[in-house]
Amino acid sequence: MARKKIEIKKIENITARQVTFSKRRKGIFKKAQELSTLCDAEIALIVFSATGRLFQFASSSMESVIERHILRSEVHDKLDEPSTELQLMSRDYSTLNKLLEEKTQELRRLNGEELQELNLKELEKLEDLLKTCLSRVTKAKNESLLTEISTLRKKGGQLREENRRLKQVQILQPEQGQLYDASL
Template structure:
């Protein structure tokens, strides 16, 4: 026979209520004992009947269990109090930070030229001085950045000039090396330099012979001269 679901409400019949109390009390104490044995747990159960009678079960000494419970409850209350204080402190700091943010936003709007109607002459002078200081700092930073860029460009220009000089030297040296390689079959570098010297000597001799030619000035029709 399947047991029906019992509705959770107070039993109005006194006799039935007393019977149910006795059965469920014994079952509860039995379950507490089984829990302490199976799970090696410290279990304590205290039951007061409707007439004020006490029924209890403890896997160890009841007084020690109660002391342990009170100590734990006190620690929990202390932790709860500390948590509440910490939460109140966070809320206070959050409100203070929100107020500071509001002040900063108002100051920023005034620096941008908005909401100036409520400002006094002194506040307007302070805003003007602050803007001038900010502008001066921006200009100084701008000049510093420009100087750094100029120095970087100068250094880059020097590197390019050095590289250009190296390339110029390499380009001038390559034709001479190529000519020496071509003359390798005709005696190498020595033969090339000897031919260069002989060529220069021939040129000098030709120039000296031309200097020894006799030059005379004749007036009249050309005539044949015999040496």
């Protein structure tokens, strides 16, 4: 007996509809089980008949699959609507971006660039700022030099002491083949 292609539309005969439902339900449940086994997929299938009867299939636990679906839907919904946290982050980003631009322009001016836009008061402010910065740099340089001088003085003292000690050892233990000179 050959199968013939049927037209997909609602079956009017109630008995034929029930028989078709039963056969196709079994087929779809079998396909779901095969898909789960072959592809290691987590599947939950819920079917309500026209009379309201429930038929279900789950490859693992129906509850876990449904919970996973609900969580996934909630996350997807949150991504679709802009959250207040995202809006706050966007506002913070704008503020930080503006601050970055201001600081970049300030740095350029400290480097002597883009000065033509400044008026006399702003130039005087910049000059005072540069004097303060130069003073700090000079102070740090002087402190570094003093530290280095102190370190070198200590090292010089240690070398003098080592040199004195070596001279004493040489006097006490003259080399073989040399006469001891007491005048040294």
